[in-house]
Amino acid sequence: MGGSILSGIPYSWQEGLVILTSMFSLLVLILVLSIIKKIGIGKEFALAILKGGTQLVLIALFLTFLFNYELWYVLIWLLLITMVVIGGYTSAKRAHSMPKAYTITTPAILIGSTVVLIVLALSRAMPLQPQFIIPLAGMAFGNSMTICSLALDRLIREIQLNKPAIETMLSLGASSKQAFEEFEKLSVTASLIPTIDRLKTLGIIFIPGAMAGLLIAGTEPLVAAEYQIIVYLMIVGGGIITSLSVIYLTKKKIFTSTEQLADWIQDEI
Amino acid sequence: MNIIEIKNVQKTLGNNLILNGINLTIKKGEIIAMVGPSGSGKSTLLRCLNRLINIDQGSILFYNQNITEIPPIELRRSITLVHQDSTMLPGSVYDNIVYGPKLQGKNDDSIVRQSLKEAGLSEEFSTKTASKLSGGEKKRVALARALALRPQVLLLDEPSAGIDPKKVQTIEKTIIDFSQKRQLTVLWVTHDIEQAKRVSTRIANIKNGKINYTDQAITFQWEGAF
Numbered sequence: 239m240g241g242s243i244l245s246g247i248p249y250s251w252q253e254g255l256v257i258l259t260s261m262f263s264l265l266v267l268i269l270v271l272s273i274i275k276k277i278g279i280g281k282e283f284a285l286a287i288l289k290g291g292t293q294l295v296l297i298a299l300f301l302t303f304l305f306n307y308e309l310w311y312v313l314i315w316l317l318l319i320t321m322v323v324i325g326g327y328t329s330a331k332r333a334h335s336m337p338k339a340y341t342i343t344t345p346a347i348l349i350g351s352t353v354v355l356i357v358l359a360l361s362r363a364m365p366l367q368p369q370f371i372i373p374l375a376g377m378a379f380g381n382s383m384t385i386c387s388l389a390l391d392r393l394i395r396e397i398q399l400n401k402p403a404i405e406t407m408l409s410l411g412a413s414s415k416q417a418f419e420e421f422e423k424l425s426v427t428a429s430l431i432p433t434i435d436r437l438k439t440l441g442i443i444f445i446p447g448a449m450a451g452l453l454i455a456g457t458e459p460l461v462a463a464e465y466q467i468i469v470y471l472m473i474v475g476g477g478i479i480t481s482l483s484v485i486y487l488t489k490k491k492i493f494t495s496t497e498q499l500a501d502w503i504q505d506e507i
Numbered sequence: 508m509n510i511i512e513i514k515n516v517q518k519t520l521g522n523n524l525i526l527n528g529i530n531l532t533i534k535k536g537e538i539i540a541m542v543g544p545s546g547s548g549k550s551t552l553l554r555c556l557n558r559l560i561n562i563d564q565g566s567i568l569f570y571n572q573n574i575t576e577i578p579p580i581e582l583r584r585s586i587t588l589v590h591q592d593s594t595m596l597p598g599s600v601y602d603n604i605v606y607g608p609k610l611q612g613k614n615d616d617s618i619v620r621q622s623l624k625e626a627g628l629s630e631e632f633s634t635k636t637a638s639k640l641s642g643g644e645k646k647r648v649a650l651a652r653a654l655a656l657r658p659q660v661l662l663l664d665e666p667s668a669g670i671d672p673k674k675v676q677t678i679e680k681t682i683i684d685f686s687q688k689r690q691l692t693v694l695w696v697t698h699d700i701e702q703a704k705r706v707s708t709r710i711a712n713i714k715n716g717k718i719n720y721t722d723q724a725i726t727f728q729w730e731g732a733f
Contacts, residue, residue: 402590402592402594403594403596405559405590406590406594406596407596407606408559408583409557409559409583409587409588409589409590409653410583410587410606410607410610410652410653410656411580411583411584411607411610411611411656412580412606412610413580416610496558496561496579497558497579497580498558498559498560498561498579499559504560505521
C-alpha cells in the first residue's frame with residue numbers, strides 16, 4: 239500500500255496509537271462532565287466510541303489485507319455486495335409497515351450507486367484499484383442509502399396523510415399513476431434537500447470529507463477541490479437515480495394492479 | 508331492470524368480518540337508502556361497489572356483468588362514490604369539478620357550469636378556493652364533482668353528515684332533483700331513518716354485515732333496525 243496519498247500523515251501507525259491514546263483524555267472529560275452535570279450520556283457515548291472504534295480498526299485491518307492481496311478484485315465483490323445488502327436492510331426500516339421493504343430499497347441503492355460508479359470508472363475519476371474503489375463505493379452506497387431512506391419515509395408519510403385525497407382521486411376515475419404523481423415529486427425533492435443544501439455551502443461553512451482527507455494527505459488544494467466536486471456530482475447523481483428508483487418501486491407496493499391502495503397502507507392509517 | 512345485483516358478498520378487514528353475505532338488488536333509476544348502526548358495513552359496501560377494495564367472496568354485477576371484469580377506472584366513472592369526508596383536492600372549486608372530466612380529456616366549461624347548477628351552486632362559486640369552503644359547501648362541491656363524471660350510479664356516503672340541520676333538507680332536495688332529472692340510480696347511506704324515508708323509494712337495513720330486511724320507504728318499520 240503506502241503510495242503518495244498517504245505521504246501527508248507524518249507518523250507511523252505505532253506513533254498514531256500513542257496519539258490516539260492521548261486523545262482519549264477527551265473521552266474522560268466527557269465522562270466526567272456527564273457525571274457532574276447528570277446528562278446521562280457518558281455510558282452510551284463510551285460504548286458508541288468503543289463500537290465505532292472497533293469497527294474502524296477491523297475495516298482498517300481488512301483493507302490492509304485487501305490492498306496487499308493479489309486477488310483483491312475477487313474479494314472486493316464480497317465487500318460491495320455486503321455494503322448494498324446492509325444499506326438495503328437499514329433503509330427498509332424507514333418503510334413503516336411495508337412488507338418486504340428491502341426488496342425495493344436494496345435494488346434502488348444498487349441501481350443509483352452502480353450507475354455513478356460505472357461513470358466514475360469510465361471517466362477515470364475512479365482508477366480501478368481497491369484504495370479508490372472502496373472509499374468511493376462506500377460514499378456512493380452510504381449516500382444512496384440516506385437518500386433512499388429520506389425518500390421512502392417522506393413518501394409513505396405523504397400517502398398516509400393524504401389517503402382521503404388519493405381515494406377521492408381514484409373514485410373520480412384517476413389512475414394510481416395520476417393519484418401518485420404529486421407525492422412522487424414531493425418525495426424526490428425532499429430526499430435531495432439536505433444534499434443540495436450541503437452543495438450550496440461547500441467550502442464556506444465546512445470543508446467536506448473527501449477534500450479534508452486529501453488535504454491532510456498532502457494533495458494540492460485545487461486537485462482536492464476538483465475531486466470533491468467529482469464526489470458531490472457522484473452523490474447527487476446517484477441520489478437522484480436512487481430516489482427515483484425507490485419511488486418507482488414503492489408505487490408498486492402502495493397500489494394494487496386494480497388501482498387500489500394496498501392492504502398494508504389501508505390498515506396502517 | 509336491475510342495474511346492480513349484490514350476491515352473497517363477504518368482506519373481512521383485518522380480523523373482522525364486516526360484510527357477511529350481503530344480498531341486494533338495485534333497479535335502474537331507483538333511490539335506495541341504506542340504514543344501519545355504525546360499523547354495520549355500510550361504508551365498506553360502498554367501497555366494494557366502487558372497487559376501492561375487493562370483496563372476498565360473492566359477486567357484484569353491474570348490468571349483469573361482474574364488476575371484476577370491468578376496468579376499475581371505467582367502473583368508477585360509471586359507479587361513482589361521494590365520500591363522507593368530502594375531501595377537497597388542491598385548487599379552486601372549478602379545478603375540483605373539472606378534475607374527473609379532464610382526466611378523460613374533456614376540459615369543458617359547460618360540464619362545470621351544469622354540475623354546479625345541479626348541485627345548487629352559482630357559477631361565481633367556481634373561483635373560490637375549495638379548501639376554504641364550509642362543510643356544507645364542500646358537500647355540494649363533492650356532489651358536483653361526482654356529477655361532472657356523468658355516472659349511472661351515485662354512491663352517497665352520509666351526504667348530509669356534519670352540516671347545519673337547517674341545510675340538510677336543501678341538500679336532500681338538490682340530490683332528489685338531479686337524480687330524477689337524470690334518471691340516476693342512487694345508493695344513499697345514512698344513519699338517519701327519517702332522512703331515509705324522506706329521500707328514498709326503498710330502504711335496506713344493514714345490520715351485523717347482513718341485509719336485515721328491505722321495504723318500501725312508506726311502510727318501512729324501523730324497530731330493530733339499529
